[in-house]
Amino acid sequence: KAGVTQTPRYLIKTRGQQVTLSCSPISGHRSVSWYQQTPGQGLQFLFEYFSETQRNKGNFPGRFSGRQFSNSRSEMNVSTLELGDSALYLCASSLRQGWTQYFGPGTRLLVL
Amino acid sequence: QQQVKQSPQSLIVQKGGISIINCAYENTAFDYFPWYQQFPGKGPALLIAIRPDVSEKKEGRFTISFNKSAKQFSLHIMDSQPGDSATYFCAASKTNDMRFGAGTRLTVKP
Numbered sequence: 001k002a003g004v005t006q007t008p009r010y011l012i013k014t015r016g017q018q019v020t021l022s023c024s025p026i027s028g029h030r031s032v033s034w035y036q037q038t039p040g041q042g043l044q045f046l047f048e049y050f051s052e053t054q055r056n057k058g059n060f061p062g063r064f065s066g067r068q069f070s071n072s073r074s075e076m077n078v079s080t081l082e083l084g085d086s087a088l089y090l091c092a093s094s095l096r097q098g099w100t101q102y103f104g105p106g107t108r109l110l111v112l
Numbered sequence: 113q114q115q116v117k118q119s120p121q122s123l124i125v126q127k128g129g130i131s132i133i134n135c136a137y138e139n140t141a142f143d144y145f146p147w148y149q150q151f152p153g154k155g156p157a158l159l160i161a162i163r164p165d166v167s168e169k170k171e172g173r174f175t176i177s178f179n180k181s182a183k184q185f186s187l188h189i190m191d192s193q194p195g196d197s198a199t200y201f202c203a204a205s206k207t208n209d210m211r212f213g214a215g216t217r218l219t220v221k222p
Binding site: 004033041042043045056090092097098099100101102103104105106 | 144146148153154155156157158161201205206207209210211212213214215
């Protein structure tokens, strides 16, 4: 079974731009969570989607948004990028909410 | 609000030694406790997990010890190897919610 895939793997943007990241979960997994990881900050939870509905949301500004499609694929959007948004963005999928999460390789975003 | 506290932040162990990472949780509703291992440039990968109905689970050199009354659990890596050098995250989960610890950077010196 293929793992979680994330595209693109690397991205360079400038301040003020917006970016969309994509995540394809493991086949059959319906829950997708997004995390931001910066050096020394651990995994900061962004949001979780299950059956196309946002079920949980972390403490991030409204510039961070996401959605999930009927095939469970998910996208995350960050508008008006700031330098502090430079991070590794990880997507994780699970069969159901609260079950074991399987992570993708992440998208490394650099904001200049 | 940090619901899972992990320590130490970093750990240096000699090859062949035992690495111990500790986590404490607050919410007694948590019923699933996984550990993840992350190598640089990679996403975290599930290492081992435990449910609160058992006090210990062992898989190869990796053991989780769980103390329900103290709301604590720990990861023991026996015979630590340089290839174990990575960042380790503990997590606690219940329906609709999984919380991660801040991570421990383990370095195993040859």
